[in-house]
Amino acid sequence: MGLYHMNEKGNFILIAFGLMILLIVLLPVLMYSFQPIDIIVKIFLIFVLFSTVRGYLGNGVLTLIISGILIYFLVIKWWWVGAMGWFALTLAGFGLFSMITWGSKTVLDLTKPKR
Amino acid sequence: MDFFFLAILNFANLLPPILDIGDLFGDMNLVLKIFVLLTIISYVTQHLGKGPLALMLIAVLSWFIIFDYFMIFGGIYFLFMILVLGGTQILMDMFILAPQAAMEQQMGGGETQNQPNSADFNDRQKRMHEMQRRMRVM
Numbered sequence: 072m073g074l075y076h077m078n079e080k081g082n083f084i085l086i087a088f089g090l091m092i093l094l095i096v097l098l099p100v101l102m103y104s105f106q107p108i109d110i111i112v113k114i115f116l117i118f119v120l121f122s123t124v125r126g127y128l129g130n131g132v133l134t135l136i137i138s139g140i141l142i143y144f145l146v147i148k149w150w151w152v153g154a155m156g157w158f159a160l161t162l163a164g165f166g167l168f169s170m171i172t173w174g175s176k177t178v179l180d181l182t183k184p185k186r
Numbered sequence: 187m188d189f190f191f192l193a194i195l196n197f198a199n200l201l202p203p204i205l206d207i208g209d210l211f212g213d214m215n216l217v218l219k220i221f222v223l224l225t226i227i228s229y230v231t232q233h234l235g236k237g238p239l240a241l242m243l244i245a246v247l248s249w250f251i252i253f254d255y256f257m258i259f260g261g262i263y264f265l266f267m268i269l270v271l272g273g274t275q276i277l278m279d280m281f282i283l284a285p286q287a288a289m290e291q292q293m294g295g296g297e298t299q300n301q302p303n304s305a306d307f308n309d310r311q312k313r314m315h316e317m318q319r320r321m322r323v324m
Contacts, residue, residue, distance in 0.1 A: 083287060084280055127224040137220060144213050152210065163272040172279040176287060 087175040091168055098158040099151040109150075116146045116153050215260070219252050222263050226251065 102109040124138045145153030162168060226247050234240035251259045 084284065087280070124224065127228045137224070141217060141220060144217050149210060149213060152214070160271060163275075166272075166275070168272070168276050169279050172276060172283065176283045 083176040087172045090171050090175060094162065094167075094171070095155050095159050098154050102150070102154055112154055112157075113146050113150065116150075116157055117142055119157060120145060218260055218264065219256065221267075222252055222256075222259065223248055225263070 098112065102112055120141045121134075121138045124134050124141065128134045128137070145156070227244055230240050230244050230247065234243065
């Protein structure tokens with residue numbers, strides 16, 4: 072039986088958050104390192120933004136203008152913010168963050184002492 | 187309060203352009219405003235169609251929400267989007283697991299009692315290999 076500091080078992084929340092952030096930051100790092108990934112993710116982002124705006128406004132000139140503005144900011148200027156946001160939303164859609172939270176408590180359990 | 191913002195901006199100047207937080211905040215504010223405008227347009231047109239009344243309502247709502255009181259509505263919209271996009275799932279998982287972890291710590295000195303984890307699995311594997319090795323020797 073190991074020695075424990077106060078609330079040490081609650082550390083799994085920090086571990087879970089850390090893993091989530093690490094996973095999200097991985098995409099911009101890969102984009103920065105490998106050019107093909109950068110191009111593919113940017114194309115995905117353009118599609119996602121355009122289809123989102125078209126879902127709200129339908130086909131029209133306003134859709135093109137607003138998509139253009141969003142694409143400039145989220146794909147060209149702040150590409151890493153756009154990529155991280157898109158990746159986070161995609162992973163949340165798959166329920167991967169719940170898996171990380173449960174896994175960091177039950178499977179990984181880094182706070183458990185080594186026997 | 188001003189000192190706090192100035193400190194953030196000064197810190198931002200020291201960072202490389204990829205982390206220019208002051209500029210990022212302004213641009214993301216504009217992006218958020220565009221998304222709020224899209225939400226307003228879609229909500230009003232869903233309920234009232236595309237007539238003159240809908241256009242007037244869009245103009246009035248946009249004026250109040252995006253220009254006048256964005257300090258309040260921007261935060262609310264951001265929180266709303268986080269909740270809609272699955273933020274509650276993560277919170278629920280944590281609310282379920284945190285008391286469980288606290289209870290385990292109180293009852294078993296922090297060690298997991300009934301729940302097998304990767305360390306238990308490795309232990310079991312080691313014991314099984316050891317047993318197999320002994321049986322082969324015999």
